[in-house]
Amino acid sequence: MVEVRSQEFDLQKIADSGQCFRLTPTAPGRFQLVALGRSLLLESTPSGVRLDCSQAEYRALWQPYFDLNADYGYFRGAIPAQDTYLTAAAEFGRGIRILRQEPWEMLVTFLLSQRRNIPAIRRSVELLCRACGRPLAGAPEVFAFPEPQALAALPDDALAGCSLGYRAPYVRAAAQMASDGRLPLDKLAAADDETLCQALRTVPGVGPKVANCVMLFGFHRLSGFPIDVWMERVLREHYSGGLDLSPYAGFEGVIQQYLFFYAREHGCPQGKSAAARSRTNRAVSPKESE
């Protein structure tokens, strides 16, 4: 058992933040995480989080996984007080952390995420793991996320059976590319942001949003700033003059998580259409064209 005492580590918020899909509540305050080819039980405590693992395993795996060496209070401290919306969002989201998840799993997961709600995404991820993921030792009916080779070799009907819909060919192509060297995920970990982003975009079904999610959640590039329909609403309704990201250079993605989580948890005035475009590391502004 390891206890992490911190007000900057909230399992429930992380589970609801939409960055991970295999951190699941098992009882009030209790969670099971399947990641890194293992299963981990966790529990929220009044002062932080208790992890059911050895001190050695914690230091080797879970401390980095939960990004527990980073100072999220410092990130929030960069928010100017006059930005009252972001200040409120960040306070509301205190305890969210950007996990260091595996690149391959994030690529597939966010390929699957397009035009779907979170329960449907979870379901497909679970089906994929059951279809061809390695069974975990000592944890019956729990399966690791499948390796690229396993997904590349999965028969068409089995793949379709995971309810991927039109995304099935995307997943297939990604698996083949990751297997045959066209998409060298290991090497890309050392590439600069731009190179990494371009490489991810060569996978069919990976557009700007998915690429930013994979960079942020799979490669821990905190400058990633995914813009989805929720962020578009936030930007339109609260930052019509444009959101200046320059105060948050190097951790734009943390700010994105606060805004996204806040908008989601508060429900939303259903709206669609017109959008703010953006490029990583630039100011997000509706009329920025350059």
Place this chain on the structure above:
DNA sequence: GACCAGGTGTCCG
């Protein structure tokens, strides 16, 4: 039973 969901590829002006 519609209606829509954490986008993207494609086509067309």
Place this chain on the structure above:
DNA sequence: CGGACACCTGGT
């Protein structure tokens, strides 16, 4: 480059 439209299912 901006806008329209189709796309597989399963949630609510």
